[in-house]
Amino acid sequence: MSLSASPLAITIATRESRLALWQAEHVRSLLEGRGHRVTLLGMTTLGDQILDRSLSKVGGKGLFVKELELALEDGRADIAVHSLKDVPMELPPGFALACVMEREDPRDAWVSPHCAGLADLPPDAVVGTSSLRRLVLLRAGLDQLGRHDVRIEPLRGNLDTRLRKLDEGRYHAIVLAAAGLKRLGLEARIRHIFEASDSLPAAGQGALGIEVRADRSDLLAALAPLAHQPTWLRVAAERTVSRAMGGSCSMPLAAYADWDRSGALRLDAAWGDPEGRSSLVRVGEQATVTTLADAEVLGERVARSLRDAGAASPAAEA
């Protein structure tokens, strides 16, 4: 039995930020290495155009994904490469996640020209971040240090834009995904990487997923060898927590899974009240996980624990 699918001509739909292009090129080279012919189709999505408002206010993650899906639907492209963090928990009918690839560093990074970390910030400092998750986790860390003077301000734009805003002096420090910085060769800008215990990552952070039309069995076969099963199981557990909590990027939710020394999957989750009315809720559980279904059971359990511990779904908040 041959494991290799027959060579295909594959067009990749991609956003045009430097990070998105790096990711698409990465998949291109892996597919070319397996004998496929690959073309890139660059596209600007609504999410890339809206830079002045917080994404959570204008419709969330789907903004980065929808236009690429249209290109798959009408046949202009065959596959779309996504940062899994930006992919909604439920894909629209007719689409499938063909594979999840090996994870880059999933942690958050602290970037600052003058400050080594939270404890090092000058009085009334301003820290930039685009995510509610980072906001509530940073707030909790700052509260622990008694730093009620520090302000956390929104920061939007692609990676280069965010770094430029830091360099212009608008922030003392910013917090970003380490994965993006590392992929673009910007690792030298990282002053500090938060351990998961200090800034629990978002579901899927650092992992890439490839989306196809569900009826393209030729592509499903061609992409299967790019899958990294240990990553897939981790992010399946994480994404289940988000889905069970009704998660979108308007919810300050973290979910992070990793294998422990015994080979079990340990899943941690955190939820914070963006208005700061209640303190951070944090839970964690582990289970033996060998299938996607096992991962989802663990994710459901952790979501239930979060709710039992006081985390609220959007409906309950309204």
Ligand SMILES: NCc1[nH]cc(CCC(=O)O)c1CC(=O)O
């Ligand atoms: N929300 C934007 C986004 N989507 C994916 C990444 C980084 C890389 C990744 O998680 O794969 C980023 C930037 C960031 O959060 O700083």
